[in-house]
Amino acid sequence: MIKNRWTLNFLRAVPDAFYKRESFHIDAAGYLGLLINIEKLREVGCVNPDYFIWADDVEHCFRLNRVGDLICIPKYTIIHDTENEKGVLNWKYYYGYRNSTNIVKRYFPYHYPFVIFFEVIKIILAPLRGKSFVEMKLRLKAILDGHRNKLGVNRLYKPGWKP
Incomplete structure (x- = not known):
């Protein structure tokens, strides 16, 4: 709990x-x-x-x-048959970053400033890790929207969006 x-x-x-x-x-x-x-x-x-x-x-x-x-209860197993898109930037990443930011803000207020600080540092350093400007922009927009409680479906990052 x-x-x-x-x-x-x-x-x-x-x-x-x-x-x-x-x-x-x-x-x-x-x-x-x-x-x-x-x-x-x-x-x-x-x-x-x-x-x-x-x-x-x-x-x-x-x-x-x-x-x-x-x-x-670990003795039960669930098979989740989905496409493996790990590492491929798409519309879902926006919602993952935004929703996670909003959840940390709501449920872990003491951690929130530190989490935001490190997320911004990761965005700044993203080019050094081979990330694109498009991904940097997506992550920054997601974090700002999560912080501002701008939830729901985003006009740009709708299902099917790809860079």
Whole structure:
């Protein structure tokens, strides 16, 4: 559960040793195979549609954690058959950066200034890592929009957008 605002466990992978346990507590999970108690769902509401895609499930899990526990049961396996677009800049990256920024701002206010500082440094140093100007612009726009609570579908970065 998120009781200590100084932890950023949602940014860390679960250690492999945990998967040998019968179950363990988690801060958040993707919505693949997640079972939610209907009373808890009524209490916190549904997924925020303004997050649109990427991290909407994480934000919803943070709200669910306020009223109960999220538990992983590793003996169950989910196969998520999707296209692997890792490393290929597309419209989804905007929403990932924007929504993550907004979530850190809302749920981890003590960390927020540091996270923003390091994200801006990463944008400035992006050309040294071989990133394009288009990606730098996308990331900066996403971070600013997340900071300003400008959520929902962006006019430019709509589904299907590619540089």
